[in-house]
Amino acid sequence: MPLLWLILLVLAIAAGVFIFARARVLAQSGQDRRTLHSLPNYYGSNAAMKSAIPALLVLVIWLIAQPLYVNTSVSGMIPDTAIAESSSRSLVLAEVRRTAEGLDLAIATGNMTEDEARNMRADISDVTQRLSDAGAIVTSQVTQPVLRAAQQFRVLNATGYQIMTAVVLLIAIAGGLWGVRETRPEFRARNVVEQGICVLLIAAASIAILTTLGIVLSLVFNTIEFFRLYPASEFFFGTSWAPSFSGRGGASDLGILPLLWGTFYISIVALIVAVPIGLFSAIYLSEYASPKVRAFAKPMLEVLAGIPTIVYGLFALLTVGPLLVSVFGDDGLGWMQAGTAVMTAGLVMGIMLIPFVSSLSDDIINAVPQAMRDGSYGLGATQSETIRQVVLPAALPGIVGAILLAASRAIGETMIVVLGAGAAARLSLNPFDAMTTVTAKIVSQLTGDSDFASPEALVAFALGMTLFVITLGLNIFALYIVRKYREQYE
Amino acid sequence: MYDIPHHTQETAVTDVKIKAKDVQVYYGDTHAIKDVSVEIENNTVTAFIGPSGCGKSTFLRCLNRMNDTIDICRVQGDILIDGEDIYDKRVDPVQLRAKVGMVFQKPNPFPKSIYDNIAYGPRIHGMARNKAELDEIVERALRRGAIWDEVKDRLQAPGTGLSGGQQQRLCIARAVATEPEVLLMDEPCSALDPIATAQVEELIDELRQNYAVVIVTHSMQQAARVSQKTAFFHLGNLVEYDDTSKIFTNPEDSRTESYITGRIG
Numbered sequence: 013m014p015l016l017w018l019i020l021l022v023l024a025i026a027a028g029v030f031i032f033a034r035a036r037v038l039a040q041s042g043q044d045r046r047t048l049h050s051l052p053n054y055y056g057s058n059a060a061m062k063s064a065i066p067a068l069l070v071l072v073i074w075l076i077a078q079p080l081y082v083n084t085s086v087s088g089m090i091p092d093t094a095i096a097e098s099s100s101r102s103l104v105l106a107e108v109r110r111t112a113e114g115l116d117l118a119i120a121t122g123n124m125t126e127d128e129a130r131n132m133r134a135d136i137s138d139v140t141q142r143l144s145d146a147g148a149i150v151t152s153q154v155t156q157p158v159l160r161a162a163q164q165f166r167v168l169n170a171t172g173y174q175i176m177t178a179v180v181l182l183i184a185i186a187g188g189l190w191g192v193r194e195t196r197p198e199f200r201a202r203n204v205v206e207q208g209i210c211v212l213l214i215a216a217a218s219i220a221i222l223t224t225l226g227i228v229l230s231l232v233f234n235t236i237e238f239f240r241l242y243p244a245s246e247f248f249f250g251t252s253w254a255p256s257f258s259g260r261g262g263a264s265d266l267g268i269l270p271l272l273w274g275t276f277y278i279s280i281v282a283l284i285v286a287v288p289i290g291l292f293s294a295i296y297l298s299e300y301a302s303p304k305v306r307a308f309a310k311p312m313l314e315v316l317a318g319i320p321t322i323v324y325g326l327f328a329l330l331t332v333g334p335l336l337v338s339v340f341g342d343d344g345l346g347w348m349q350a351g352t353a354v355m356t357a358g359l360v361m362g363i364m365l366i367p368f369v370s371s372l373s374d375d376i377i378n379a380v381p382q383a384m385r386d387g388s389y390g391l392g393a394t395q396s397e398t399i400r401q402v403v404l405p406a407a408l409p410g411i412v413g414a415i416l417l418a419a420s421r422a423i424g425e426t427m428i429v430v431l432g433a434g435a436a437a438r439l440s441l442n443p444f445d446a447m448t449t450v451t452a453k454i455v456s457q458l459t460g461d462s463d464f465a466s467p468e469a470l471v472a473f474a475l476g477m478t479l480f481v482i483t484l485g486l487n488i489f490a491l492y493i494v495r496k497y498r499e500q501y502e
Numbered sequence: 503m504y505d506i507p508h509h510t511q512e513t514a515v516t517d518v519k520i521k522a523k524d525v526q527v528y529y530g531d532t533h534a535i536k537d538v539s540v541e542i543e544n545n546t547v548t549a550f551i552g553p554s555g556c557g558k559s560t561f562l563r564c565l566n567r568m569n570d571t572i573d574i575c576r577v578q579g580d581i582l583i584d585g586e587d588i589y590d591k592r593v594d595p596v597q598l599r600a601k602v603g604m605v606f607q608k609p610n611p612f613p614k615s616i617y618d619n620i621a622y623g624p625r626i627h628g629m630a631r632n633k634a635e636l637d638e639i640v641e642r643a644l645r646r647g648a649i650w651d652e653v654k655d656r657l658q659a660p661g662t663g664l665s666g667g668q669q670q671r672l673c674i675a676r677a678v679a680t681e682p683e684v685l686l687m688d689e690p691c692s693a694l695d696p697i698a699t700a701q702v703e704e705l706i707d708e709l710r711q712n713y714a715v716v717i718v719t720h721s722m723q724q725a726a727r728v729s730q731k732t733a734f735f736h737l738g739n740l741v742e743y744d745d746t747s748k749i750f751t752n753p754e755d756s757r758t759e760s761y762i763t764g765r766i767g
Contacts, residue, residue, distance in 0.1 A: 384610060386610065387606065387610040387611075390566065391623040392627060402622075
């Protein structure tokens, strides 16, 4: 039975149980709802919940566990001699899976009968030819051990799914019966359903947290692997970034400092652009603009936040870069060699960050109580004095938080850097030089053709981990400041 | 309606600080204040009483043009302070508010130190030539606000850290620091406990020596305790305006009597 059908069937059982439990409790109450502890729907939901949730949970666990079990038992069938010199057990297992899929396909297209697929021998019949006739992907000659393993793989999977279907349906029915049996007018169905909803919410929250944890762990293990191959001191304090790619040979210099410097330089240029413009526009919008202007201008400004960063990158590459070159390039001041530079990426990234700064600051300025402004006006202060001396100091911690959030966006930005700042890792003070950032290098290290187990590829994880720690620190700092601000007017 | 202006004009012409004539206030389409004419005397505490929404706070806010900060609010009629029309185009509302100080219903100290809260007004108006003078102004204001003894050792502590009553006295001290001529108080004690209220009331009585004080209050007892003149507002109209003793013992208008005896409100 296909998986979708099984799920639908479980849900159908749950729906049936819902209707039955609801009807049952109504019948027991003698059609007088007031004698029930909860509304009738709660009794139905309780029974449906007990039917569907354990069944679906078992289904999910089974779907995860079965491939693990089948792989181990099939793996045991392949003798060490069947594994070629240059190959490995996992590659052979992949071939087994492909062959099994090929057999399925051959049966589905009518090139083979079920019986043939089960009992065929590779040394007698021409399996490889018949599989590729059926349209399956077969990379090499199918050998007897692989074919036998594939056949066993199919059998195990088929029985596994049959047992799973039976077990899941049984649990659904049993759970439903349990729920229906509980259904009596004095049963506190409402409380049980509320608890169920609570568990659901906890599950959703823990999935989000566990995913974060998983991301961190995957980074950590690869980072540790990298530091086994490459000394940490050279990574953190090396001033040269010169990875050698596979085939070219030689040792790599993988110092993070040029990349960190590029990251910070570009982010600082971006913040120098974004903070004044964003802050001033926030002050205008929240304090001076009429409601009409505000209703129009605020969404327009926030459109900037919706532009994909790759489009900003194109803008940097095609518009801002050439523009800067025409002023600062060889025809002008002579400081700039090419369109890709820290300045190009920084300016465009600054434009990207304006809505972050302005939108957050605007909310924070609006959150300053009107009583503060009234107090200041009542003392004979002008609007600009009020803003400078009362509103902004009151909003300052929140604004700093907004700026730090924008900074962590800037540090994590990739596409604008790839297109706007170039790819040369360099320690330079000239903002018109091409430089690159940590994120851009992560992309180029992982998209190259270097061996995944080499330090040149694994360094991406160490870079990612460093970046993660830096932005995490910034975010925590920002949150700390924002929280402190909240306490000011309880 | 009891026609006050003609009555008081004869007795105390020289002492009139604020003179309002036929004042109308609109919030959008709502007519919030209707034909209010009143004369507020110097060195007197004038209380505005009346049920919620009767327009007494709105009228108070007209006296220092605080209503200018509300977009939909329109004010018509004449309000004269020392004979000068404050709604004249040549009058700078900012200068006016320095002259007509205001204390609000809820204590609203700035999130600054106690010292900076008081020094805020003198600083923006350039009242002190040097630090020593500013220190002196701050101390004088805090003394007048009857809070000096409580805060003199912690002038650099944040003003928001004081108790509610202290905060309100800080706000009063902040208002008197700019040397206003009139002090407007919008229910200054509504957020305070009885002890703090008593302190603020005592303070109001002292402030009368130097200023014309106008206080909006919901407490009839407070009006009777602190004010010399009382105005009763009802549904945007000024119903009755007279000496406090007369309003509370022998009101002319039946609505006033009903209100102070608690039958309407």
